[in-house]
Every structure is written in structure tokens, then in C-alpha cells.
Amino acid sequence: MLQVKDAVVRYGAITALHGISFEVQQGEIVTLLGANGAGKTTTLRMLSGLHAPSGGQILFEGQDVTLTKAHQFSALGISHVPEGRRIFPQMTVEENLEMGAFVRSGGFGDDIEKMYSIFPILKDRRKQMGANLSGGEQQMLAIARALMARPRLLLLDEPSMGLAPMIVETIFKIIGDIRAEGTTVFLVEQNAAQALRLADRGYVMENGRIVFTDTAKNLLHDERVRAVYLGESVEGS
Amino acid sequence: MRRVWDNPLVRRLMASMAIAVVVAVVTGPPGSSEKPSAGLSGSFAEKSSFFGLFQTRRFVVFVAFALLFWGAWSLWLAWGEMVKFRSTKLLRRPRAVTERRSIRWSAAIVLIVIGFLLPTFVHDPFWQTVMVEQIAIYVLLALGLNVVVGFAGLLDLGFVAFYAIGAYATAWVTGALPTPAPFGGPINPFFAIPIAIVMVMLAGIILGAPTLRLRGDYLAIVTLGFGEIIAIFANNLYGITGGATGTNQIPHFSIHLGPVKYLWGLAPVPYYYLALGFVVLFLVVFSLLEHSRVGRAWTAIREDEVAAESIGINPLKYKVMAFSIGAASSGFAGVMTAAQTNFVSPTSFGLLFSINILVLVIFGGMGSIKGVLIGAIAIQTMSMYLIHTPPAGYQPPDLYIYLGALLVVMMIFRPAGLFPSRRRKREIGLAEAGEGHMDEVLTGDVP
Numbered sequence: 001m002l003q004v005k006d007a008v009v010r011y012g013a014i015t016a017l018h019g020i021s022f023e024v025q026q027g028e029i030v031t032l033l034g035a036n037g038a039g040k041t042t043t044l045r046m047l048s049g050l051h052a053p054s055g056g057q058i059l060f061e062g063q064d065v066t067l068t069k070a071h072q073f074s075a076l077g078i079s080h081v082p083e084g085r086r087i088f089p090q091m092t093v094e095e096n097l098e099m100g101a102f103v104r105s106g107g108f109g110d111d112i113e114k115m116y117s118i119f120p121i122l123k124d125r126r127k128q129m130g131a132n133l134s135g136g137e138q139q140m141l142a143i144a145r146a147l148m149a150r151p152r153l154l155l156l157d158e159p160s161m162g163l164a165p166m167i168v169e170t171i172f173k174i175i176g177d178i179r180a181e182g183t184t185v186f187l188v189e190q191n192a193a194q195a196l197r198l199a200d201r202g203y204v205m206e207n208g209r210i211v212f213t214d215t216a217k218n219l220l221h222d223e224r225v226r227a228v229y230l231g232e233s234v235e236g237s
Numbered sequence: 238m239r240r241v242w243d244n245p246l247v248r249r250l251m252a253s254m255a256i257a258v259v260v261a262v263v264t265g266p267p268g269s270s271e272k273p274s275a276g277l278s279g280s281f282a283e284k285s286s287f288f289g290l291f292q293t294r295r296f297v298v299f300v301a302f303a304l305l306f307w308g309a310w311s312l313w314l315a316w317g318e319m320v321k322f323r324s325t326k327l328l329r330r331p332r333a334v335t336e337r338r339s340i341r342w343s344a345a346i347v348l349i350v351i352g353f354l355l356p357t358f359v360h361d362p363f364w365q366t367v368m369v370e371q372i373a374i375y376v377l378l379a380l381g382l383n384v385v386v387g388f389a390g391l392l393d394l395g396f397v398a399f400y401a402i403g404a405y406a407t408a409w410v411t412g413a414l415p416t417p418a419p420f421g422g423p424i425n426p427f428f429a430i431p432i433a434i435v436m437v438m439l440a441g442i443i444l445g446a447p448t449l450r451l452r453g454d455y456l457a458i459v460t461l462g463f464g465e466i467i468a469i470f471a472n473n474l475y476g477i478t479g480g481a482t483g484t485n486q487i488p489h490f491s492i493h494l495g496p497v498k499y500l501w502g503l504a505p506v507p508y509y510y511l512a513l514g515f516v517v518l519f520l521v522v523f524s525l526l527e528h529s530r531v532g533r534a535w536t537a538i539r540e541d542e543v544a545a546e547s548i549g550i551n552p553l554k555y556k557v558m559a560f561s562i563g564a565a566s567s568g569f570a571g572v573m574t575a576a577q578t579n580f581v582s583p584t585s586f587g588l589l590f591s592i593n594i595l596v597l598v599i600f601g602g603m604g605s606i607k608g609v610l611i612g613a614i615a616i617q618t619m620s621m622y623l624i625h626t627p628p629a630g631y632q633p634p635d636l637y638i639y640l641g642a643l644l645v646v647m648m649i650f651r652p653a654g655l656f657p658s659r660r661r662k663r664e665i666g667l668a669e670a671g672e673g674h675m676d677e678v679l680t681g682d683v684p
Contacts, residue, residue: 050543070547071546071551071552072549073549074548075549079547080547082544082547086543086544086547087544088537088541090540091536099533099548100548102530103549145548146547146548148548149549
């Protein structure tokens with residue numbers, strides 16, 4: 001579904017991504033792991049058109065989207081949930097959801113009801129301002145807003161950031177449900193244990209390179225991953 | 238001594254007094270080379286009328302003003318929150334009534350009827366002229382700038398450029414400029430209206446497309462530059478625009494359609510009706526836009542540009558649209574001015590003019606059409622009243638001191654404007670609570 005080939009991203013003289021390649025198959029949850037500064041967010045910024053790659057190629061459903069602009073992605077079927085949630089603070093929950101369907105024509109009342117059934121808390125808060133929601137509610141709203149465009153691929157940037165473990169649990173469960181409904185998910189996470197339990201496959205980044213990849217199950221038991229990302233000391237390594 | 242100074246009441250009193258002294262000196266008589274100190278001493282000692290009640294010296298008046306201001310300021314700090322809270326509670330029901338659709342429509346119709354009948358009450362030629370040249374024109378300009386600043390959140394300091402382009406376009410197509418008129422000869426300014434509006438909308442796109450990639454402060458500086466460039470072009474392109482003297486050959490509006498013949502002459506009232514019609518037209522168009530898909534895209538961009546992009550809004554496209562649509566009403570204002578005064582010259586289109594319109598928008602309430610309308614009418618009426626019946630010692634440049642003072646007071650008591658739009662009020666409330674900065678609210682660059 002999504003293929004990235006040798007993508008290079010530079011910020012001025014600094015190269016942030018040294019030619020990374022990966023792919024996401026239809027119906028998968030793929031996670032990208034890495035420490036701070038490894039290039040995870042840069043990768044997502046590149047995928048969502050906020051920062052154009054200076055080399056390589058990105059294909060979505062066979063179509064070249066390397067130089068597609070950020071605002072064109074949502075019409076193509078890729079929705080991006082940006083880092084830090086970025087909901088509209090002075091719009092109500094409902095208005096935020098309506099804005100999510102901006103690129104679609106026709107009615108979207110059913111979609112809003114559907115979002116309320118996935119995220120019941122948003123229904124209780126429907127008339128409240130985005131700014132007055134808690135962090136977890138804002139994250140749910142950000143995901144729901146992205147889903148309003150009916151994407152085939154959902155890009156999530158650090159959905160667990162700054163949230164209490166119980167909320168993270170809920171959100172990850174919902175991400176699983178979203179995939180079950182047929183939306184492919186590409187997940188960038190620092191919380192490696194959670195992400196790997198949910199995902200099918202994972203890629204591990206270091207210093208702007210993808211250092212290895214495997215199924216999530218294998219990665220969860222991989223000594224290198226356990227040592228670095230799961231915070232467990234591995235004897236004898 | 239230190240204790241006394243620490244008392245906020247005393248500090249506010251001192252601040253009020255200091256402001257009064259500055260205002261007294263600045264608005265006072267000028268000195269001369271023989272008696273340079275006359276400006277200073279005269280500012281305080283000159284005879285003046287105490288609110289028209291009795292004769293006294295200037296300093297008494299200003300001390301009285303300072304005390305009044307100090308009192309209002311202190312009272313507001315002490316009781317303001319409570320007053321706001323109580324009045325919100327008290328006004329909840331009346332507000333619910335005024336928000337009903339039928340009530341709002343009838344209010345709008347009543348206002349239009351009042352506007353229509355106004356010239357029958359106002360006979361003074363001074364005020365009749367003011368209604369056209371100073372109120373209707375400024376309302377049109379403020380409504381246009383409100384689309385740019387209030388709806389899309391783009392701080393434009395060169396808005397006068399569109400007004401100038403509208404006026405010069407009229408001069409051009411009516412054959413008043415050294416450049417020959419297009420469309421095979423001079424045409425009536427009445428038909429210049431659509432031409433000028435299309436031209437300023439195009440100018441909005443041409444000026445907007447390169448500049449609107451910038452954000453916040455950078456955009457403000459670049460628009461300021463563009464405003465100046467237009468004025469300098471008008472001044473220096475002698476062979477095209479008539480240079481510094483401009484032109485005074487622009488004909489009045491007239492209609493010759495079969496049996497219908499009408500000529501707008503020197504009398505202001507016919508111009509007033511024409512302007513009123515267009516004010517109503519732009520009011521309707523802009524309010525419809527505010528609640529349309531385009532209006533929602535503007536709100537989204539103003540609140541969070543990255544988020545707006547992520548849901549598929551092209552920020553550049555909608556910003557350019559705001560520039561272009563906002564320019565339309567000022568283009569018409571340009572035609573009106575040109576045809577009514579028969580005259581354009583570059584000196585009318587300075588930076589101060591842009592600032593003046595911005596003040597109307599900020600005073601009325603950015604993003605609120607009702608607020609901007611009332612703000613523009615109120616400020617322009619007050620300024621013209623000062624010119625019509627000046628207080629003792631009043632000189633025309635003093636106006637800006639009073640306007641500045643008014644804005645300072647506004648920013649203390651009603652930072653979101655006289656009749657703020659609800660959303661804007663909340664945005665400014667957020668900024669005051671430390672989420673984002675005031676200037677980001679103004680420029681729409683909230684992170």
C-alpha cells in the first residue's frame with residue numbers, strides 16, 4: 001500500500017534521514033520505533049508532505065506521492081494525526097469533527113455518530129471547546145477528526161505522549177479496532193512495548209537509518225530491542 | 238516613601254497623572270522660536286472650558302480627566318470581575334432572545350430602514366458629507382479589512398493599497414489619467430464599479446500569492462511594504478498616474494439607460510444611498526461567507542495552520558481568497574471616493590490610513606461584522622464631531638492622541654473589542670491565560 005524507497009530528508013546541511021526504505025501492506029499495523037532524535041517524526045513529516053524529501057521515492061497505492069503537498073494527502077486517503085494532537089482549541093468537539101470531513105463532499109452526520117460510538121466520551125463532550133478537553137480526550141478527538149476523512153491509511157505520531165497509562169491502554173485498543181474495520185495504520189511510538197504488542201510488524205530506527213525490521217512478535221523478544229527500548233537489562237549481552 | 242509607592246492605588250494615580258501631563262503637553266499650543274517655553278507653560282496655563290461648565294485653566298481639566306480615569310481604572314480592577322460575572326448571568330435571558338433568528342433579521346431590517354431615512358433627519362451639509370466620505374467609506378474599508386484580519390487572521394498593514402488601486406482604476410477607465418483609458422475611451426464611473434472591484438480582487442491575488450507564504454510578523458512587515466510601494470508608484474510614475482498632484486478630472490456617477498437618466502452631482506445624499514446599498518450588499522456577502530465552508534476554513538487556519546493542512550485545507554489558497562475578497566469592498570470604496578471628490582492623489586494613501594482602518598476593526602471587535610460596523614461608525618462620528626465642534630485648543634492632529642488613549646482604555650477593559658465575536662473573545666482569553674501570545678492572536682499564528 002505504502003512504499004518508501006531510499007528516502008533522504010535534509011534540514012539545511014544536516015541530513016536527518018539517510019535513505020530509508022520500508023513498506024506498509026494493506027490492513028497492517030506497522031510501527032516505527034526509535035529513540036529521541038532517531039528520525040521518527042521526520043519520517044512522518046515526510047510522509048504527510050510537511051517536509052519534502054530531497055531524494056528517494058514514496059508510493060501510495062502505486063501512485064507517486066513524493067512531492068505531494070500536505071493538504072492534498074487527506075483527499076488521497078492518507079490522514080495524519082500530528083504530534084501534539086493539534087485539535088482546534090476554539091471549536092467544539094463537534095465542529096472539530098466536522099472540519100475533519102472538510103475534503104469530503106456530501107453528508108457526514110453518520111460518520112460523526114460513528115465516531116461517537118467509537119469514542120463515547122466525545123459524545124458527552126460534544127458541545128465543549130477543544131481547549132477544555134483533557135489530554136486523552138484531545139488525543140481521541142485528534143484521531144476521530146482524522147478518521148472523518150475516511151482514510152485508507154492512518155498515520156499516528158506518538159499517540160501516547162504525555163498520557164496516563166490507563167488512557168494509553170484505551171487508545172491503543174481503539175487503534176486495534178480501527179484496523180479491524182479496515183484502515184491500515186502506521187504508528188510512530190516511543191512506547192515500544194505497547195506499540196509492539198499491537199502491531200504486526202516493526203521497523204527500528206537509529207540516527208536516521210532503519211537498522212532492522214521483523215515481525216512485532218520477534219521484535220518484542222529481540223534482545224537488542226529489549227535492551228534499548230523496553231528498558232530491560234539482558235544478561236550476557 | 239517606599240511603602241506609599243508600593244500601594245497600587247498610588248502607582249495607578251501617578252500613572253494617570255503622568256498620562257494627563259503628556260496629553261496636556263502634546264495637545265497644547267506649540268511654542269515659537271521667540272518664546273520656546275510658551276508651548277509648555279501654555280499647555281497648562283491656557284484658558285479652557287471645564288466640560289462647557291465654567292472657564293478655567295487647562296491643567297484643571299486634565300487633572301480632572303486623570304482622576305476620572307484613575308477612579309474608573311481602580312474600580313474596574315476591584316469590581317470588574319464581579320460586574321462581568323453578574324452581567325453575564327443577568328444578560329443570559331435577553332441574549333437568548335436577541336440570538337433568535339427572527340429577532341436578528343427584524344433588527345437588521347430596522348437598521349437598514351433607519352439608514353435609509355437618516356438623510357431626512359440630518360440636514361447639516363457637514364454631517365451629510367461626513368456620512369458619505371467619512372462613515373460609509375470607512376465602514377466599507379473596515380468590513381473588508383475584517384475579512385483579512387478578523388476572519389483569516391492575517392495582519393495586513395498595507396490595506397490602503399487596495400483602496401488606492403480602486404480609486405486609480407476609476408481614474409484610469411474614466412480617462413482622467415495621462416494614460417489613455419482602456420475599453421475604447423472614457424466610460425462613466427458607474428461602470429467603473431465592477432471593473433474596479435475585479436481589478437482590486439486581482440491585485441489581492443497578485444499581492445497575496447507571494448506574500449501570504451509568510452506568517453505573523455513577517456507578513457505584517459511585507460504588507461506594510463506593499464502598501465508603501467503602491468503609494469510610491471502612484472507618486473513617481475508621473476506619465477501614468479499624474480504624479481504627486483494626481484488628477485481632479487474624474488467625473489461624477491451618472492446613469493443613461495434608455496429613458497432613465499440620473500446624474501450624481503455635488504450633493505452628498507445621492508452618494509449616501511449608493512454607498513448604503515453597497516454596504517448592505519457587502520454586509521450580506523461577508524456574513525454569508527463567515528458561515529460558509531470558506532469561513533470555516535479561515536477559522537481552522539487561524540486556529541492551527543498545521544492541523545488545517547492535515548485535514549486537507551490548502552492554507553495559501555484560502556489566505557489569498559481572504560485577501561482578494563477583503564479587497565473587494567475597499568475597491569468599491571476607492572471608486573466612491575474618486576467619483577464623489579473627482580480627485581485622487583498619492584498623499585491620500587499613506588500608512589496612517591491603513592492603521593486608521595485597523596483601529597476601527599480592533600475597536601469594534603476583530604472577526605465580528607456587527608462590531609466592526611458599529612466600531613467604524615462610532616469612531617468616525619466621534620472624530621468628525623471633534624472637527625465639527627472642536628474643544629478649546631483642539632488641533633486636528635490631536636485626534637490621534639485621543640484615539641490612542643481610547644485604544645489603550647479599550648485594551649484594558651475590553652481587549653477583544655466593543656462587540657467581539659465569541660470565538661475571538663475566547664482566543665484572546667486563552668492568550669491572556671498564557672496559552673499563546675496576544676500578538677499571535679492578532680496575527681493568527683497560534684502555535
